[in-house]
Amino acid sequence: MIRDLTIVVDGVGRRALPCGLALAADLGASVSAVSVQPIVPFGTYAQAEVRYDMVASAERAAREQAARAARDAAAAAREAGLSCEATAICASVTDAAECLAGHARLSDLAVIEQADADAPKPSDAYLDTLLFRTGRPVLVVPYIQAGPLRAASAVVAWDGSATAARALGDALPLLQRAERVEIVTVTDEPPPEDARRRMVVHLARHGIDAAFHVVPADLPVGEALLSHAADRGAGLFVMGAYGRSRLREAILGGASRTLLQSMTFPTLLSR
DSSP, rough: OOOEEEEEEESSSSHHHHHHHHHHHHHEEEEEEEEEEEOOHHHHHHHHTOOOHHHHHHHHHHHHHHHHHHHHHHHHHTTOOOOEEEEEEEEOOOHHHHHHHHHHSSEEEEEEEOOTTTTTTTTGHHHHHHHHEEEOOEEEEEETTTTTOOEEEEEEOOOOOOOHHHHHHHHHHHHTTOSSEEEEEEOOOOHHHHHHHHHHHHHHHTOOOEEEEEOOSSSSSHHHHHHHHHHOOOSSSEEEOOOOEEEEEEEHHHHHHHHHHOOOEEEEOOO
8 A cells, every 4th residue: 555655856857746746646645755955065175176155055056956846846746635745855965865765764655757867867866775775665757757657557577586576565556556467577488387377366366457478588688678568558667676785876787777777667666
């Protein structure tokens, strides 16, 4: 059951907020809008011999942008008839990440916009934080998303791992709203018929009519999944996020990274 969403905003991205608000309205959930603006520590500027007044001006502008993004998100939520708690975070990258993680840990789902290599934005720095430091699922909204999430067709990546099982469980409230659900595994050695049957039965017990599909491993896993989901017209993709956290950087597995770079549909990731 999803009753509390955290939506990450930054005043630059334009896709996470409307998608998250529409989803919250559909689920009857409350919203926490968290505006994140990292600031560069003064010591970094000092080493580069940048004047203090310029540093102070940059920090002031960042705080104003964070506050403005939070206010705008709260106003949009009120207009949609939703309960919303808006928070502005303006701190070093490390401190901002910890503050954001604290908010997301006390929600059922975090929503963030996909990073665009051609148009970087502040929130791009925090997807790994959400995935690896919160224990909560994350819905990544494509930067080309037009309109709300439409999960008439949902595709779930499955390899039998604990991470895939976690993603499947986290996605159940959304899959229950889909008209068509397909469980997809990429392999040249199809799983036993009994394992496929048990998967379909498990989802049926949650009111989900699902089919199991095996995609030959003719392409790398990430590419094969992307291609298959696009062919199916998926409005939602579900996948376990593989990788490990190293210092402040999370190293995602190849399939996860491919999905995040090239996805054109909302994707729920769990770790």
